Amino acid sequence: xxxxxxxxxxxxxxxxxxxGFIGVSLFKVSHRFKSIRVWRVxxxxxxLLSIQLILGVLIAFKIIAHPxxxxxxxxxxxxxxxxxxxxxxxxxxxxxxxxxxxxxxxVKKPVKKKVVKKKVAxxxxxxxxxxxxxxxxxxx
Amino acid sequence: MAxxxxxxxxxxxxxxxxVAFLIALFSIMLSRKPDNQTYTxxxxxxxxALILFVVEEVITVMRLADIISYRLLTIHGFLxxxxxxxxxxxFLEQKEFLKKQGYLxx
Numbered sequence: 001x002x003x004x005x006x007x008x009x010x011x012x013x014x015x016x017x018x019x020g021f022i023g024v025s026l027f028k029v030s031h032r033f034k035s036i037r038v039w040r041v042x043x044x045x046x047x048l049l050s051i052q053l054i055l056g057v058l059i060a061f062k063i064i065a066h067p068x069x070x071x072x073x074x075x076x077x078x079x080x081x082x083x084x085x086x087x088x089x090x091x092x093x094x095x096x097x098x099x100x101x102x103x104x105x106x107v108k109k110p111v112k113k114k115v116v117k118k119k120v121a122x123x124x125x126x127x128x129x130x131x132x133x134x135x136x137x138x139x140x
Numbered sequence: 141m142a143x144x145x146x147x148x149x150x151x152x153x154x155x156x157x158x159v160a161f162l163i164a165l166f167s168i169m170l171s172r173k174p175d176n177q178t179y180t181x182x183x184x185x186x187x188x189a190l191i192l193f194v195v196e197e198v199i200t201v202m203r204l205a206d207i208i209s210y211r212l213l214t215i216h217g218f219l220x221x222x223x224x225x226x227x228x229x230x231f232l233e234q235k236e237f238l239k240k241q242g243y244l245x246x
Contacts, residue, residue, distance in 0.1 A: 008217030015224040022231040029238060039234065046227050053220060069144050072151035075193070079158040082186075086165045089183070093172070 006061075013057045016050035023047050038089050045081035048074055152201045159194050166190070179237045182230040189226035192219050 023043040030039045052074040058064045059071070166187050170180065196219040202208045 005214050005217055008214060008221060012217065012220050012224060015221065015228065019224055019228045019231065022228060022235070026231060026235060026238075036234075036238070046231075049223070049227065053224065056220075069147040069151060072148060072155065075155050075197075076151055076158065079155060079162060082190075083158065083162050083165065086162065086169055086183075090165065090169050093169070 009057045009060050012053050016053040020047050020050040023050075038085050038092065041081050041088075042085045045078045045085070048078050048081070052078075149204060152197060152204060155197050156194075156201060159190065159197065162190060163194075179234075182234045182237075185226050185230040185233065189223045189230070192222045192226065195219060196223075 023046050027040060027043045030036045030043065052071060055064075055074075056071060166183075169183065170187065196216060199208070199215065
């Protein structure tokens with residue numbers, strides 16, 4: 001049984017390292033695009049998970065003597081990070097759906113044509129009239 | 141030392157509470173209508189990983205509370221392996237999706 005336990009621990013260690021590498025490679029991409037920005041935090045959470053697994057193996061093989069509460073503290077941090085991720089994903093999703101939802105076409109009501117009375121612009125006084133007025137003034 | 145012991149007993153219970161909250165959030169997220177823009181498969185895989193974590197944590201809490209006592213620690217190893225498999229699968233799925241979208245070079 002102990003043999004099996006040890007094998008499992010080593011396998012977990014190997015898998016955790018692999019997951020960590022894949023996570024780091026995704027982390028580089030997630031900086032560039034808005035749609036996967038949430039994944040940055042998620043990747044940090046899973047890198048923490050792989051660290052926790054590595055710590056667990058090291059403690060099990062008595063390579064390091066660590067306080068045991070750390071193996072509970074790291075999952076708490078991971079869970080908080082995942083909660084943040086899921087919450088922000090929900091928010092992002094709702095935002096996207098609201099923005100992309102096709103708006104209902106408004107049916108245009110037939111508008112009654114209003115009869116607009118044309119305003120007749122006042123004509124400027126003709127030159128002749130103006131001239132007459134000027135001559136009258138001079139005579140006076 | 142007392143703080144360490146306190147944390148050792150309190151944190152697993154706190155983890156269970158957080159997990160319950162997380163499951164509620166997941167149920168909200170996954171119950172929505174799927175649309176073409178969001179890719180939910182990695183999140184579903186993460187949900188499976190979370191369930192495995194819950195099982196592990198429940199076992200830990202029950203052992204701490206002396207409800208169950210067992211010497212067979214291999215179950216923890218298997219559960220952790222399941223979690224890490226889920227995580228790797230999730231990352232690979234997301235990578236594949238990014239490649240399809242053209243964000244990543246193949």
